[in-house]
Amino acid sequence: MRDFLLVYGIFAMYYVIVINTIYFGIIMFSFRKITRIMKETFYSKYEFLSGSKHMPPISILVPAFNEELTIKENVQSLLALHYPAHEVIVVNDGSGDNTSKVLIDEFRLNYYKPTPVEQNTLSTAEVRGVYYNPEFPNLYLIDKENGGKADSLNAGINFSHYSLVSSIDADSLLENDALIRIARKYMENPEEYVAIGGNVRIANGCRISNGMVQKVRLPKKLLPMLQTVEYIKAFLGGRIGWSDINGLIIVSGAFGVFRKDYIIKVGGYRGGYPGEDMNIIIKLHRYMLDHNLPYQIDFCPDAVCWTQAPDTFKILGSQRKRWGRGNLKNMLELGTRMFMRPRYKVMGWLTIPYNIIFETLSPYFRITGFLALVGYSLIDMTGWKIVAVFMLINVLYGTLLGLGSLLIEELAFRRFPRIRDYFKMVLYTILMFFGYRQLGILWRFMGHIQFFRKNNSWGTMTRTSWNEDEEKEEAA
Amino acid sequence: MFINLQAAYWMIAILLILMIIFMFLTLSIKVSKKISAKKEEKCLADFHSYLHYLQVQLDNQAILRPPVKTLSPFEKKVLQNTLLPWVERLKGVHREKLLTLCEDIGLNQYNKKRLQSPWSMVRLDAAYHLGILRDHGATSQLISMLHRSNFDSSVYIIARSIAQTSENPEEIKHLIQYLVNNGKQHLHLIADISKESSLDIRPVYVDFLYETHPKLNKIGLIGLQDQVDQELPEIVQSFVQSEDKETKILALQLRMAAMDLTEKDIHHYLQSPDWEIRNLFADWIGYAGLVQYTELLKERMQESHWIVARTSAKSLARLGEQGFEILCEIAAGLHGEQGKEPAEEYIHEKLKQTIHGFSQVNDITEYNHNVFIYQKYFGKNHELTKAL
Numbered sequence: 001m002r003d004f005l006l007v008y009g010i011f012a013m014y015y016v017i018v019i020n021t022i023y024f025g026i027i028m029f030s031f032r033k034i035t036r037i038m039k040e041t042f043y044s045k046y047e048f049l050s051g052s053k054h055m056p057p058i059s060i061l062v063p064a065f066n067e068e069l070t071i072k073e074n075v076q077s078l079l080a081l082h083y084p085a086h087e088v089i090v091v092n093d094g095s096g097d098n099t100s101k102v103l104i105d106e107f108r109l110n111y112y113k114p115t116p117v118e119q120n121t122l123s124t125a126e127v128r129g130v131y132y133n134p135e136f137p138n139l140y141l142i143d144k145e146n147g148g149k150a151d152s153l154n155a156g157i158n159f160s161h162y163s164l165v166s167s168i169d170a171d172s173l174l175e176n177d178a179l180i181r182i183a184r185k186y187m188e189n190p191e192e193y194v195a196i197g198g199n200v201r202i203a204n205g206c207r208i209s210n211g212m213v214q215k216v217r218l219p220k221k222l223l224p225m226l227q228t229v230e231y232i233k234a235f236l237g238g239r240i241g242w243s244d245i246n247g248l249i250i251v252s253g254a255f256g257v258f259r260k261d262y263i264i265k266v267g268g269y270r271g272g273y274p275g276e277d278m279n280i281i282i283k284l285h286r287y288m289l290d291h292n293l294p295y296q297i298d299f300c301p302d303a304v305c306w307t308q309a310p311d312t313f314k315i316l317g318s319q320r321k322r323w324g325r326g327n328l329k330n331m332l333e334l335g336t337r338m339f340m341r342p343r344y345k346v347m348g349w350l351t352i353p354y355n356i357i358f359e360t361l362s363p364y365f366r367i368t369g370f371l372a373l374v375g376y377s378l379i380d381m382t383g384w385k386i387v388a389v390f391m392l393i394n395v396l397y398g399t400l401l402g403l404g405s406l407l408i409e410e411l412a413f414r415r416f417p418r419i420r421d422y423f424k425m426v427l428y429t430i431l432m433f434f435g436y437r438q439l440g441i442l443w444r445f446m447g448h449i450q451f452f453r454k455n456n457s458w459g460t461m462t463r464t465s466w467n468e469d470e471e472k473e474e475a476a
Numbered sequence: 477m478f479i480n481l482q483a484a485y486w487m488i489a490i491l492l493i494l495m496i497i498f499m500f501l502t503l504s505i506k507v508s509k510k511i512s513a514k515k516e517e518k519c520l521a522d523f524h525s526y527l528h529y530l531q532v533q534l535d536n537q538a539i540l541r542p543p544v545k546t547l548s549p550f551e552k553k554v555l556q557n558t559l560l561p562w563v564e565r566l567k568g569v570h571r572e573k574l575l576t577l578c579e580d581i582g583l584n585q586y587n588k589k590r591l592q593s594p595w596s597m598v599r600l601d602a603a604y605h606l607g608i609l610r611d612h613g614a615t616s617q618l619i620s621m622l623h624r625s626n627f628d629s630s631v632y633i634i635a636r637s638i639a640q641t642s643e644n645p646e647e648i649k650h651l652i653q654y655l656v657n658n659g660k661q662h663l664h665l666i667a668d669i670s671k672e673s674s675l676d677i678r679p680v681y682v683d684f685l686y687e688t689h690p691k692l693n694k695i696g697l698i699g700l701q702d703q704v705d706q707e708l709p710e711i712v713q714s715f716v717q718s719e720d721k722e723t724k725i726l727a728l729q730l731r732m733a734a735m736d737l738t739e740k741d742i743h744h745y746l747q748s749p750d751w752e753i754r755n756l757f758a759d760w761i762g763y764a765g766l767v768q769y770t771e772l773l774k775e776r777m778q779e780s781h782w783i784v785a786r787t788s789a790k791s792l793a794r795l796g797e798q799g800f801e802i803l804c805e806i807a808a809g810l811h812g813e814q815g816k817e818p819a820e821e822y823i824h825e826k827l828k829q830t831i832h833g834f835s836q837v838n839d840i841t842e843y844n845h846n847v848f849i850y851q852k853y854f855g856k857n858h859e860l861t862k863a864l
Contacts, residue, residue: 035597040629043604045636054664054698112817134825161783187662188629389484396491403498410502419506426499 005376006383012369013390019358020397027404029241037240038412041302044184046177050082055183056190057085058257059160060168063152065093067170068102070308074170075103077211079139083179087138089156090170094146100131103141109133122154122268130159149253150269150276157260157268165263167277169254172307173203173211181303182257194262194284195297197243197251199235201415202228203306213306216415218424223316224309226436229402229428231309236301236413237405243299247346249285249355251297253277255305262287273456275326282334285347302413317443324363324447325456331360363445370438395433402429519554527558530577534570540577552586559583560608575610584611591617600630607637607672615641619651627658632669639672648673649680656691663691667698678703685711690720697726704733712736725756732760739768746772751781758784762791767798774802777815789818793826800826800846804853823850 049055060078064071071090078088092100103109109131125147132140144155153167164186168174178198186193205219219225242248251258253276263269266283269276281297288295310316335356341348373387406425409415416422450456520527526543533540547555556578563574578584587609590602603621606614615638622634638651648670655666670677677699684696697715700708708730715727728745731737745757758776761769773795776788789806792799800823805811807819827850830843 036628036630039597039600039633043600043633044629049668052668054662054668056662056664110821112821132821134821184665185629187665188632189660190662191660386481389481389488393484393487393491396488396495400491400495400498403495403502407498407502410505414509417506417509419503419510422502422506 002376002379005372005379006386009369009373009376009387010390012365012372013394015358015365015369016394017390017397019362020394020401022354022358023238023401024397024404026241027237027401027408029244030237030408031404033240033244034408034412037301040185041412044181046082046180046184049184050177050180051084053084055084055180056164056186057087057162058083058164058166058179058183059156059162059260060086060088060166060179061153061156061160062088062090062168062170063093063149063156064090064095064099064170065146065149065152066095066097066099068095068097068099070171071099072102072106073208073211074168074173075107075139075211077173078168079136080176080211081174081179082176083183085162086179087140087161089140089142089159091142091144091152091156093144093148093152094125100141100143104131107133107136107139109136109139109141121264122158124151124155124158127155148271149274150271153276154268154271157263160260163260164257165260166255166257167253168305169307172200172254172305173208173213174198174255175213175304175306178255178303178305179257182300185298185300185303186257189296192294192296193259193298194288194295195251195256195258195281196303197239197248197297197299198255198257198303198305199299199301200231200252200254200305200307201235202231202309204228204309204311206306208306218416218421219309219311221311223311223313225424225428226432227309227316229406229425229432232409232425233402233405233429235299236408237401239299240301240408242351243297245346245350246296247351248297248299249281249347249351250278251281251299252305254307255303273326273329274322275330278326278330279334282330282338282347282352286334286338286344289344289347313439317439317446320440320443321447321450324444325451327355327360327444328448328451331356335360363441363448366441367445395430398433398437399426399430402426402432515550516554516557519551520558523551523555523558530559534573540573540580542577542580542582547581549586552581552583555581556583556586556605560605563608578609579611584609584614587611588614588617591621596630600633603634603637607640609641610674611641612643615643615647619647622651622654631655631659632661632665636669636672639669640674642673642675645673645675645677645680648675648677649683652680652684652695653692656689656695663694663698666695670695670699671702678706682709685709685715690723694723694726697723697730700730701726701733704730708734708736721750721752725753728753728756732756732764735764742766742769743772746776751784754779754781755784755787758788758791762787762794762799765795767795770795770798770802773799774806774811777806777819778811779814782818785815786818786821789815789822792819793822796842797845797849801849804849808853 062071062074062078067074075088075090090103092103110133112130112132125145127142127144129143130140131143140159142155142159144152147155157165164183166179166182182196182198185196202219202224203213204221204224205217206213207215207217219228239248256277258280262284263280266280266287270279270283273279284295284297287293310319331352335352338344338348338352339356340353344352376383377387403426406422406429410422416425523543530540543555559574559578563571563578566574584606587602587605588611590598591606591614593599593602599621603618606618618634618638618641622631622638625631625634635651635655639648642648642651652666652670655661655669656663670680681696681699681703684692684699687693687696693715697712700712712727712730715723716731718724718727731741742757742761745753748754748757754776758773761773770792773788773792777785777792779785789803792803803819803823803826806815807823809816827843827846830846
């Protein structure tokens with residue numbers, strides 16, 4: 001028994017080392033791509049492109065459910081984007097709060113009965129009305145029955161007038177030039193780019209006014225700070241590398257641009273479960289590979305979207321359980337059909353197997369491995385040295401990946417120029433392995449339990465106003 | 477299970493070394509950036525009075541003199557970072573004066589040297605700045621750099637610089653052909669790049685219309701959109717028949733902008749089975765102020781495609797009293813239920829617009845006429861009249 005526990009525990013350790021080694025390989029791809037990204041970031045003339053009539057028009061879709069606290073700033077920031085031709089379509093998904101009212105009052109929107117449109121091809125919950133004010137000719141509010149985020153996105157797609165659509169979360173703020181940066185990338189290969197994701201950064205701690213991030217600062221609270229370094233690692237270390245080999249499995253729902261024709265061809269967003277952002281990307285990969293069409297799904301790290309990170313364990317837990325459910329559903333529904341299938345190339349051989357073995361199944365191996373080591377330690381402590389060495393390797397390996405991502409951040413983006421910020425991020429990169437990571441694994445496992453028990457609730461997701469800090473100061 | 481503690485210790489050592497390398501690199505970049513920023517700040521402070529002199533002298537006729545002392549490469553770089561944004565923002569004589577100054581300072585030479593650097597990033601930086609400097613002497617070097625480059629984003633940065641520096645329309649023509657033949661880019665991106673040129677490249681666009689490559693045809697059509705003051709080449713008509721929708725729309729837009737359409741054509745396209753073409757024409761009628769087609773717009777307002785109906789309403793609102801009266805007829809339900817909502821929307825919008833524009837007598841007259849027409853259909857006691 002003792003030997004079995006030790007062997008299984010060590011097996012779980014090897015499992016984590018393999019994950020880290022694959023991730024290290026992905027970061028190397030990110031380093032390979034970073035010079036290209038730096039060239040694009042530094043030398044493309046965004047200021048002039050933003051005034052060019054040659055940029056493709058884009059429909060921005062903003063699904064909103066109970067977003068009364070943030071929706072106004074979000075829409076203001078979207079209307080103020082430096083982009084020559086875009087429309088903002090807010091889809092109120094049957095909110096129970098004043099989301100619609102806030103927008104109707106702020107922009108003096110008038111009600112119009114929904115009329116059938118010719119391009120309506122995706123089925124959605126009933127649309128109750130469309131709100132519009134010619135004084136804000138680029139803004140539309142669609143009011144519909146509750147149907148979930150995917151359903152709202154589909155309603156927005158049906159209504160949209162342009163061939164490119166961008167999905168934005170209602171609790172996120174786009175930087176002024178974010179859309180122009182993604183559109184520039186799209187223009188370099190419009191036939192093959194079916195989706196391009198933006199870079200999501202954590203806004204907690206930043207100074208925000210008029211719907212714009214005015215000063216970038218690291219969060220003061222523990223959980224948002226941990227998520228900041230986690231996001232940098234996932235987006236800069238991970239997604240740049242995955243996109244370099246066209247193996248990106250997700251374009252974050254917080255900000256991405258898509259070819260509308262292909263979204264319609266794959267049947268639109270899948271409702272009923274979370275993880276619709278991953279689902280649509282897997283479907284796009286599959287469709288393009290099934291039809292032997294040349295394509296790319298890319299990531300544009302200099303197009304930045306700022307989002308609010310959960311700052312309590314309850315909300316963060318809800319989010320991570322939801323992600324766990326979404327991931328499991330996607331892997332069962334689509335991943336298993338693409339697993340190790342040669343026709344799906346990088347997706348079939350690498351992305352999907354990596355996700356199934358090292359993401360979806362990871363809670364099982366990690367939790368049982370950890371329990372095995374605890375059990376072993378209780379029985380016999382003679383092998384403690386082996387356990388400690390392997391644990392140290394995993395912490396160091398994980399930290400190395402974090403440091404690699406921070407190097408990429410410094411090379412190309414430099415959002416946190418202060419040296420003390422760097423050390424703070426390094427500290428939290430290490431801290432992540434002492435509780436936070438384990439909690440994340442546990443939440444994912446609980447998400448799986450919810451999935452099997454068919455508990456598909458959204459969970460707790462409380463928004464705070466973007467101006468909360470200012471409001472507190474004023475109150476004081 | 478394979479357990480080799482010695483190997484594990486080696487692994488720990490390797491990981492630690494890699495961590496130290498990553499941290500060292502990151503901190504080195506941070507520190508060097510900070511030092512560089514401080515140095516730049518000091519350098520700018522030294523140039524403070526010189527930059528003030530430039531700002532003052534920019535409006536005078538005298539040429540701008542370079543700094544008296546010999547500049548180090550770093551000082552040239554600092555001045556470049558300050559002066560080139562000015563060059564980008566200014567036009568005409570001011571820009572020319574600054575470009576001459578940049579040449580006198582030696583920025584052109586400085587960047588041409590950097591074009592030979594073994595580092596691709598430095599070469600690209602030099603190409604980018606030579607473009608802004610409009611250095612005509614660098615075009616041939618930039619063209620060979622373009623041909624040597626991998627076809628990625630940097631190609632478009634170099635291409636933009638070639639368009640900015642070239643003095644020969646043939647070079648622009650070859651540049652466009654090179655991009656079309658080798659890249660997969662959006663044609664509007666090429667058109668945008670070619671417009672960086674200060675040359676008259678209309679003949680290039682016209683030549684492209686006669687090429688067999690459909691992409692070159694499209695670039696020709698896109699490029700000519702801004703140059704409709706001259707007669708349109710006859711071949712444009714043939715593109716109107718194209719089966720490619722984008723080509724067709726581009727050709728139609730050209731003919732619209734050149735007012736090269738007959739009444740029969742307008743009738744025909746407003747009946748097109750393609751809603752985008754109907755919408756294009758409905759919009760154009762309002763934009764061009766073609767009052768004689770108000771009846772055709774009335775028909776379009778009855779159609780089920782709401783975008784076309786709304787565009788028609790918007791155009792009617794632009795077509796003076798005649799258009800406004802038709803909107804009132806539709807809003808009052810004289811032609812059925814279809815189109816009532818957009819008609820009401822644009823009636824309100826039009827009245828609001830004319831109230832806001834009360835600064836001129838003409839606006840007051842127009843407003844009074846519109847209110848009169850409105851009351852004719854909805855009466856004096858109607859809610860909106862009261863509100864007005």
